[in-house]
Amino acid sequence: MDWSQVNWMAIMPELIILGFAVIVLLGELFLSPSARRSLGAITLVGIIIAMVGVVRLWGVEATEFSGMFSVDLTANVLKLILLITTALVVLGVLRVKVTLGEGEFFSLMLFSVLGTMFMASASDLIMLFIALELTVLPAYVLVASKKNARSAEAALKYFLLGIVASVVLLYGMTLLFGMTGSTNFTAIANSLHGRSLEPMLLVSIIMIMVGLGFKVAAVPFHFWAPDVYEGSPVPVASYLSAGPKAGGFAALIHLFPVALASAAPVWATLFAILAVLSMFTGNLVALAQTNVRRLLGYSAVAHTGYLLVGLAVADKLGYLSMIFYFFVYSLAALGAFLVVLATTERGIGENVTDFAGLHKRSPMLAIAMAIFLFSLVGVPPFAGFMGKFFLFASAVKSNLIWLAIVGVLNSAISFGYYVTVIRQMYLVSPESDGVVTVSKPLYLSIMLIMAAVVFLGVYPTAFLSIIKL
Amino acid sequence: MLAYYLSLIVLVPILSFIILVIFGKRWGDKSAYVSIAAVLISLGLSIKALIDVLGGLNTKVLFTWASIGNFHITFGLLLDSLSAMMLVVVALVSALVQIFSIGYMHGDKRYGWFYACLSMFTASMLLLVFAPNYVQMYVAWEGVGVFSYLLIGFWFEKRSASQAAKKAFMVTRVGDLGFAIALILLYINAGTLDMDKLFAMHFVPALAATISILMFFGAIGKSAQFPLHVWLPDAMEGPTPVSALIHAATMVAAGVYLVARSYPLFEKGPVSLEFVAIIGTITAFMAATIALTATDIKKVLAYSTISQLGYMMMGLGVGAFAAGAFHLFTHAFFKALLFLGAGSVIHAVHSQEIFEMGGLWKKMKITSITFIIGGLALAGVPPFAGFWSKDEIILGAYTSGHTAIFWIGILTALFTAFYTFRLIFVVFFGQPRADHHGGHVHESPAVMSIPLLILGFFALTAGLLGSPFVHNAFQGFIAPGHEAEAVNPFVMGLSIAVALIGITAAWLKYGTQVLPSNVISKNNPIYKLVANKYYMDEFYYYVLIIPTHAVARFILEFDQKVIDGIVNGVAKIIAVFGSGMRRLQTGYVQNYALFMLVGLIILIIWSFRFLGIH
Amino acid sequence: MNDIATYIIFFGLSTMAILSAIAIVTRRNLFHAAMFLGFLMLVVAGFYFLLDADLVGMMQVFVYVGGVIVVLLFGIMLTSQMTNVRMVSAMKQKGFTFLAVTGFVALLISVFTKVNLSVSTATAPKDTTSLVGKLFMTNYILPFEVMSVLLLAALIGAIVIARQEVKQ
Amino acid sequence: MSNPIITTTIFLPLLGALLLQFIPRSKANLIRTFALLVTLIDLGLGISVLTGYKLGLAGMQFVEKASWIPRAGISYHVGLDGISLPLFELTLLLTVVAVLASWSIKNRVREHYSLMLLLAVGMLGTFAALDFVLFYIFWELVLIPMYFIIGIWGGENRNYAAVKFFLYTLAGSVLMLVGILTLYFTSGLGTFDMVKLMQAGYHSQLATFIFITFFLGFAVKVPMWPFHTWLPDAHVQAPTAGSVLLAGVLLKMGTYAFIRIVVQILPTEFTRFAPVIAAFAIISIVYGAYTALAQQDLKKMVAYSSVSHMGYVMLGIAALTPVALNGAVLQMVNHGLITGMLFLMVGYIYERTHTRDIAKLGGLSIKIPILGGMFVFAALASLGLPGLSGFVGELLILLGSYGAFKIFTIFAVLTLALTSFYLIRANQNAMFGMPQSWMGDFKDASGRELISALPLIILIAAIGVYPKPFLHYIDPAVNTVLQIIRGS
């Protein structure tokens, strides 16, 4: 390998993140406790610089490192989404006491982000698997970072199920490797091209699907999600609601349509089934929830269902719609979690009823939360609607009208639980009149997300033209 | 110019209405003058119109009310002999009633509103009379209905009054549905609702008959024909001048006017005329029998009105078009007179029960005399107005070969004479029965008695216009095509005879008490049947109203339990599913892992089975 | 190595692997279980050698037996009593688990027996160690680097949550 | 495009709502006045549209078009024709009325008016939108403010009603979204532009499916039996202004959408299914009338009467004759005015009596003659009294429908008796009779209340007395619609 031929620019964003992760980690070691406060800001700077790096790679289509790593539009967009949401999380927790030392916390987060970025660019099974582990291992740690029983339980569940899923994924990958003799996506695709669908391939596909389905919390591999969303420290839950999933979807988008293209009819159908199961399970069970974070956890499951519609469609429109929806979903879900963060920071509980009269105690938080929830329902003019619009459009275009119908009906059902929060915020009078103050960065973060949710709902072209939908 | 003054006939009362709605409350008693002035202007212009028509004018003023594509609904003013005659009658009676009301309604707290309604009622009625097409007819028809509703329910604090108003509105509305359907059928089959165009068209007799009969349903309701007459007696809850205006001269006559107006259409389907005749006859007879037993002065008059309206329908039905119209004309005067007279009496004795009155002759000379004139006209004693017209109708039945109708008509005439004079003898003669009124009873003020006198004059003379002495000038004017029959001595003699017999019988029983008071036992089933108005109200109550409410309640129940139950049920099922599936999330990580494994296995097996891979 | 010997070795290894795996899962004494795990790793290393994967076999011995097992033993000693642990968790899913797992394994086996892969008859490279080393530095440089980051992250992560808070 | 008056009219309330946030919460009167001012200016703009509208022309006027989401063939495209213009104006008027009607709201005033102004944006946009996606967005946009208006200022059972309203209509409309998408992909035109879709003439195997989704979406909104049960709850629980706008405008969105979208884009399907629609319509008519008759709650009665009245509109639409369709459009406006006024009166009365139980009321015409009188007036208009606007619409609908649906039309006519029955019954029991003993002294209509009702009264009377000028706006547009139908 000729080192000079490596396009270092291609992994520049990753290198930046890695660099900042190390810097932040070292900062924890060498800085005074008061100076460590600035590590969050440094992290933010790092992420923003990485964003610049991603943007500079716009339009680049390259495969580097012997086919391990590829840059394309999808990867770039997903990385950008990941970086944006992570930046918003970091901004949000800037003045929040995090559960570990700042340096540890942010560096672990950056490591996880790094893994996710590699997942988005992985074009080889080995790379994908390692990147996936890099994504989740720091995430397990972050979940456990509060070190109390709740945090530890969430972490343990996440971890145990996570490694089982990883093993299943790995086993599926071994079978795929055995079938094709290669770990490279393109090579796998070439090898599979024209071959009939063998049972082993099918088993392999399904096992891979399980592994990645776990990452994106698709039913029936979703069980960790509600428990973890409820049990992990709120800043971590905020991060989990958006970031790591990007990796899962990136992997799905790269692995299935690229490497497994020849089996598309099979896995498309399977994804449709998972989509339907996820939508129904997530939405129906969420109806019975009283804890806001748990509710958002189930809602995340349901949204995975919507997102999988893009894979069930199995065409470009489907994938791009999925990416768009992923973005708007992440924003809204993250926003909702940040609102929960803002309230829990002020000692307000996490039950739906604890939101009673929030409109009075903090009008802006309430408005923001309402907008996020309406966006999650998919009511215009918020971004969630536009996301669903394109997603279901792609389903209809591929004659999956039934799936679109299931999807839209589920959106309607989902209002049933989102509204319980809205109802508490606006229709019920507060038990305490105390004004909920929010730290400035967190407030800024929430407002930025709110603006984005409204803006993307009103003028989605801004984003669509970026992803060339 | 013509258009202006014709439209003013309608517009002036409308203007009065608008003014009174806004200022009536503030102006109080003075409101009357606005309304009266307006109606007098209308009357004057109507008379001018009549004179113009007598001078040969026959015109139509039209303007488009609504147009869709090339379908135009026009509104307009149709002036011909029939409408001119009606205009004058309506305006005249209305004017007199309004003047009378100054006295009668004196001190009422909703005085302005009363006159506003009277104005608008008059306007609606005039608009109806003018109608050159059925839409306008229908519009005015309903307008008349609603203002009669408001006027009957004028004393709406009284439960009975508001009930009566509701009943009047509802019952006439039921009839109107027939009218509405007729309208639709006309539009569908002819593409127009203009009368002259319709009358010039050719219709299949069956269709024409269907339409005519449906249209006649409207008349049945409005003109209180059997079986929809039940509202009119109750409507006596309204102030008496209202009864005089609405239930004598104008609104109830609208049905007759409708049939008269649509006569060419009815003639295209002759069956419909038979139907009209039969309904008219039944109504005339039945109402007359009920009137025999009624003891409320206004109720007696109400039933007599129904009966007389039946006569008019009978006349129209048997082909005596002119006679029917003529009776409409004469009846307007004498019945208004009788009602106003009754009003005067009620005003004086504060009671409507005839057996609480008596001996009023001495105290209320003008009222008594004019009332007796009215009674004679109603009973059909020559030369009073009613005689000439009624006789013509019976004659028409006779000559057209409707023998049964003829004899029933004669019998009804007998009853009419009897109940009329029963009323007169009981109320005006004999001893005052309720002494506590005695001392205060006195003649009504001039504003009340003068209208009585004027109407008395007309009741006396109006019939002469259509009498053979002037060669049936009225009939010739109204219906050039339907000249009156030549005088038939047999028929005329018979009708005079029955009138006199009836009066004598009444005198024997109530004037002198020669006849025992228990000629007919009150327990006699026939008496009971009649006294209970043939149980028509009960019939409607049990057959229509109760079932309607029951159905409504059932449907509501169905709506809440079944339809809304399904809606809520779906929501509940979804929620139940949710809480059921929630149980899968046991909290035990190994359960989760097992579920994942099971999911994996199921996916594999499913795809082996259904994706055709082996 | 003749064929029969190969067979014997394979069956021997297989039997030992399966038995030790069963032992791991069924032993009530955690220390014994750990020992069996170590033994299993060695057996698996035997498979690797049988498959001409010298380096992988060596790594198996070093990493697992020398690394993972030791870490696991630390874990055992830190967290709980080693002997007489309760076997089956309270969840009533024993029968169903056996059924499901057996079904799944049977399914896998039936797939494996039916599969018809084009087996290459080429011989494996003899010196995998240098080849692997070269590949790590060339084609696999990126995963290798990411792997090191992963190890770093895991290490830090393990430390930050395992350490006792001294501040309080 | 040089003078984007429609856009300005649609979005002015949004600007107003934003500006409203700068007025301190405590200055309730200033907030009210400002909101009133905004709606009045908007109404003024609307009137200038009305005067600028060229009569007798078919097709859209004041068309404004701009690129929006070009990749998906979605554009910002608004315009008005003779069908949408009256509804557009009605919305503007009723918004002013609603602002006046909610003057008495004391709590959370600023939120209330902000939501009301947002609601106006959605309603106006729905009627003006000529792009499917834009239409859908406005259509849904209405839900959010309405949810809050019912939910915050509603009656006892407001939460249930608000959620039911939202969920039910949402469930209907999301299906419609699938229909819209199917239409888009099967039309092959690659556009969501309604005008283009209308002109292109749509044929597809999936047309029936699309029709059904549209039908469900719109039928819920109208609402047609059996999708109506959200309505009584929502109407009854909503505050007065909410009820006025719900009944006055929101229901019209459904019928309007039937004419604008189903009839014009799926003419073949519509004609095929017209008898079914008519059957649903007639069931709504009869059913609504019966349920209204059985009501003890004045507001519920008015609510159920809406089901019945909207059935007439649907019958007129299903008939697809020029007369019936004209009648249907006119009747939409009429129903908006009349039922709006009925709800207004019921609301005002409730503010005084604190009960809507017909059995507990009585003699209100004595206690509060002006309000009582106006209620009677509205009730009479509602039962189709000639000379008032309800009659004209119903007459045209019935005249026009008979040719298409004989038996149905006869039933519709017969139901008029029931309509009178329940309204007259309400009149009699609530307005007439002696006042109940528990009643204290009530103040009669204040100037503000009178002014809020006055435009409605004038319009109801004006349309009833002389409908020709109003039909002048509607007729050419209806003709265009029918040409599409005939062309298919």
Next chain:
Amino acid sequence: MVIPLSWYLIVSAILFGIGLIGVLLRQNAVTILFSVEIMLNAANINLVAFSRYITPSAISGQMFALFVMAIAASEVAVGLAIVLTIYRNIQSVDIDKINIFKW
């Protein structure tokens, strides 16, 4: 090359299944980690066997297996740390005592 490829796969499948049973049934969190290790080894047997039989010259399967080993090590490290935290909180590593979050 006398042993058919499928035999290795079968052994791997059986080991995988035994590991799975351990994960699903054992009560002790540490034992579950053991069981996961069994499964990882099963996967690695696959990788190496495939590498030998399918692509003997390119040793990508072996490379993969090496990476898996490293990953297994890091997973064990993190996993044990988490188990340790649990132990500190509830003085037990019984998996069925970990049940705060449910439904």
